[in-house]
Amino acid sequence: xLKRILYIxxxxxxxxxxxxxxxxxxxxxxxxxxxxxNYLYPFALIVNxxxxxxxxxxxWRFLIVPLGAMILGADYIPRMIGMNAGSDAEGESLxxxxxxxxxxxxxxxxxxxxxxxxxxxxxxxxxxxNPDVLCLQEYSTPLRGQYSLHSYLKDKxxxxxxxxxxxxxxxxxGSTIYxxxxxxxxxxxxxxxxxxxxxxxxxxxxxxxxxxxxNVHLASYGILEEEKSEIGELKKGxxxxxxxxxxxxxxxxxxxxxxxxxxxxLVEVLQQTNHKYIVAGDFNSTPYSxxxxxxxxxTKDSFRKAGxxxxxxxxxxxxxxxxxxxxxxxxxxxxxxxCGDYLFSDHKPxxxxxxxxxxx
Numbered sequence: 547x548l549k550r551i552l553y554i555x556x557x558x559x560x561x562x563x564x565x566x567x568x569x570x571x572x573x574x575x576x577x578x579x580x581x582x583x584n585y586l587y588p589f590a591l592i593v594n595x596x597x598x599x600x601x602x603x604x605x606w607r608f609l610i611v612p613l614g615a616m617i618l619g620a621d622y623i624p625r626m627i628g629m630n631a632g633s634d635a636e637g638e639s640l641x642x643x644x645x646x647x648x649x650x651x652x653x654x655x656x657x658x659x660x661x662x663x664x665x666x667x668x669x670x671x672x673x674x675x676n677p678d679v680l681c682l683q684e685y686s687t688p689l690r691g692q693y694s695l696h697s698y699l700k701d702k703x704x705x706x707x708x709x710x711x712x713x714x715x716x717x718x719x720g721s722t723i724y725x726x727x728x729x730x731x732x733x734x735x736x737x738x739x740x741x742x743x744x745x746x747x748x749x750x751x752x753x754x755x756x757x758x759x760x761n762v763h764l765a766s767y768g769i770l771e772e773e774k775s776e777i778g779e780l781k782k783g784x785x786x787x788x789x790x791x792x793x794x795x796x797x798x799x800x801x802x803x804x805x806x807x808x809x810x811x812l813v814e815v816l817q818q819t820n821h822k823y824i825v826a827g828d829f830n831s832t833p834y835s836x837x838x839x840x841x842x843x844x845t846k847d848s849f850r851k852a853g854x855x856x857x858x859x860x861x862x863x864x865x866x867x868x869x870x871x872x873x874x875x876x877x878x879x880x881x882x883x884x885c886g887d888y889l890f891s892d893h894k895p896x897x898x899x900x901x902x903x904x905x906x
Contacts, residue, residue: 553608554599559592563590567619569830570839573637574802576598582795584834587627589614625833626868628853631728632882638753640900642675644826644870646763646893648684650695662693667890669698675886675897679750680724681707683824688717699724712743721761721827723748731754735815745812747823755904757878758819762812764805764826768797775865805830809837816844821825822877824900826891832867845873846858848880855887859890862892872898879903 564585576579594612601609639677666689672680680699687695697716699705705724712720714871722741723732729753736745744763749756769777777786777794786794816823825845831837833847841847849857849868858866870893874880878900886895 547607549605552597552600553605556594556601556608556612559590559593559597560612562586563594563603563615563619566581566590566622566834568826570834572836574799574806574836575629578799578803580830581836582798584836585674585798585867587622587832588833591622591626593677600739609837616638622834624850625838625847626856627885628849628855628857629854632852632854634881637901640750640752640754640757640823640902641675641677641678642681642759642826642872642900643672643675643895643897644683644761644828644872645895646682646683646828646870648891648893650891661691664694664890665693667888669703671696671886671888671890672699673703673897675884677897678726678752679759682724683721683744683761683763683828685722686717692756707748709748713748719743721746721763723761724861725750725759727752730881736811752902756821757902758821758823760812760816760823760825760827762825762829763827764827764831765801766830767801769794769864777864786865794830795836801830802836805835805837809840811842813844813853816875819875822902824873824878825873826871826896828870830869832869841873845875848872848874848900850881850899852880852883853885854883855882858875858883859894859896861889861894870894870896872896874900877903896901 562583564581566587569577569580569583572580594616598609601612639779647666647668650661650668655819674858687693690697700708707725707727707729708722709729710718710720710722711734725748730749730751732748734744734746745761747758747760750757777790816825825841829837848869857868859868859870860866872880880898880900882899884897886897888894
């Protein structure tokens with residue numbers, strides 16, 4: 547009897563796993579609830595692995611269904627676990643960092659002292675990691691003064707070139723690109739006019755060739771801090787209220803729909819790009835989502851080529867997923883991938899070293 551009950555539970559978890567595969571193939575607008583399954587993949591995978599171990603020693607025939615389901619989605623596993631050692635560049639490489647700095651206001655209290663501390667800490671991270679190209683999201687800084695990361699990057703760290711889609715006489719805001727190499731052309735060609743400050747590109751003149759860098763920030767979830775905290779309590783076994791659960795569910799669905807449209811427009815832009823290119827930024831999408839699937843039809847994920855171990859880039863109270871990416875086109879090769887374990891934003895920085903592939 548117990549064996550049969552456990553097998554039924556296992557079958558239910560298998561259906562959840564299959565739902566994660568199906569949800570990535572269908573636009574969230576067409577199947578809103580199915581779009582939520584991508585958040586369940588790691589949990590469904592782990593439970594199925596445990597059941598496989600159980601059936602191996604108890605009833606090996608029951609192993610066939612969960613094992614078959616995992617094999618069907620074998621391509622999902624390297625999206626979660628990197629098994630690469632990294633390699634050295636043969637020539638001059640290009641080191642790129644993407645970092646959502648959260649307007650330097652991470653943690654519950656948003657005081658001037660805290661903001662200054664976060665600015666100084668993030669400036670030190672950039673100095674230590676020393677990327678050639680820096681892509682910042684949720685970024686806002688005065689051009690001058692003690693709170694100006696912009697002036698520090700320009701005057702102290704050698705980022706002589708930059709592009710911001712939203713720059714005034716006194717401040718730089720939005721998804722901004724800094725570069726130690728000359729920027730030949732820059733702009734914001736994306737159709738999403740209402741969020742123009744979240745999308746930018748710059749053509750970087752590197753000694754090995756020109757590469758276009760896109761810096762993007764796809765739609766956020768809009769989940770309130772108190773809702774995040776309540777959902778985060780699941781780790782301690784505390785169940786959130788029905789009101790919070792419904793609110794978060796609706797916000798997740800709506801954000802999935804928005805990112806689906808943004809991704810469609812982004813892919814159209816990439817299809818018209820003649821340069822080698824890198825797409826950096828905060829996609830707010832897991833590697834098991836519709837957005838990720840659409841992006842990797844045209845680009846490659848640097849984590850899969852150069853990443854090692856588990857890499858969750860979200861740093862807040864909700865479950866940690868990899869939602870910040872450095873995608874790249876043909877003609878480039880990622881050598882090393884690093885997700886920095888820093889605590890000064892609700893995101894971690896991702897740094898990838900690329901080299902230009904030689905023409906055959």
